[in-house]
Amino acid sequence: MFSRLLNVPILLAAAVGIPYVATHGPNIEGLLDNFWSSTQVAPSNPQADLLKQLPTGRGRPPVPQGPGAALYPTVTPLEGLPAMSLNEVFNMNVSKEWVYQRWARKSTALSELGLFGIRVPLVTGTQLYDLAGSLTYFFGNDGKVKRISFHGTTGDTTPLVTLATQQYGLRQQSTPVAGDQLFQILRQQQVFSELRT
Numbered sequence: 001m002f003s004r005l006l007n008v009p010i011l012l013a014a015a016v017g018i019p020y021v022a023t024h025g026p027n028i029e030g031l032l033d034n035f036w037s038s039t040q041v042a043p044s045n046p047q048a049d050l051l052k053q054l055p056t057g058r059g060r061p062p063v064p065q066g067p068g069a070a071l072y073p074t075v076t077p078l079e080g081l082p083a084m085s086l087n088e089v090f091n092m093n094v095s096k097e098w099v100y101q102r103w104a105r106k107s108t109a110l111s112e113l114g115l116f117g118i119r120v121p122l123v124t125g126t127q128l129y130d131l132a133g134s135l136t137y138f139f140g141n142d143g144k145v146k147r148i149s150f151h152g153t154t155g156d157t158t159p160l161v162t163l164a165t166q167q168y169g170l171r172q173q174s175t176p177v178a179g180d181q182l183f184q185i186l187r188q189q190q191v192f193s194e195l196r197t
Contacts, residue, residue: 084124086163089135092145099137114141128155157181157197164195 096118099106103120111117115138122135133152140146154160161183164170170183170193185193 084122086124086131086159087167089122089124089131090148090150090163090167092148094137094145096137096139096143111136111138115139115146122150122152129159130154131160161195161197168193170195 096116099118099120105121107119109117109119117136117138119134119136121133123132124130131150131152131154133150135152136149137145138147138149161181164183165172168185170185173182173184175182181195181197183195184191
């Protein structure tokens with residue numbers, strides 16, 4: 001019984017006193033900093049020192065800062081190549097070597113029997129009409145592109161639709177969804193190629 005009577009005033013005093021002391025009391029941060037600096041041992045990290053010595057310049061991005069930067073040193077950019085045209089990207093005449101040389105980051109997999117896929121990140125720029133997403137080239141056993149798949153976003157579909165209709169011959173089809181655009185090439189009543197926006 002006695003301990004219950006004391007709990008309420010102690011909790012009330014702590015609820016009021018601790019925030020007051022923390023904001024108006026002595027410099028606790030300085031005391032904690034002094035305590036931690038006196039107890040910490042500065043670890044020697046040869047990888048971090050090595051990374052700081054690497055030259056930075058136009059061809060080399062600055063070394064990333066933050067937790068884990070010394071564990072995973074990389075100079076590969078996270079985004080795709082600078083400014084690429086849609087004609088260059090959506091080209092059925094590219095080779096595997098071309099894809100490997102153009103993108104630093106890629107993943108490969110067998111998608112279907114007889115098709116070898118190479119997925120790359122695609123960022124064509126920073127304008128409203130530019131594309132950002134995932135681009136996959138599917139190669140056949142002969143090493144030629146059989147299919148290109150793009151999943152991503154753009155603010156203005158006009159350049160992409162123009163390329164699909166003028167260069168590849170896709171025709172607009174009716175769609176039950178308002179505001180949706182569907183372009184297809186039909187061969188023997190089967191969808192051969194498709195663009196949905």
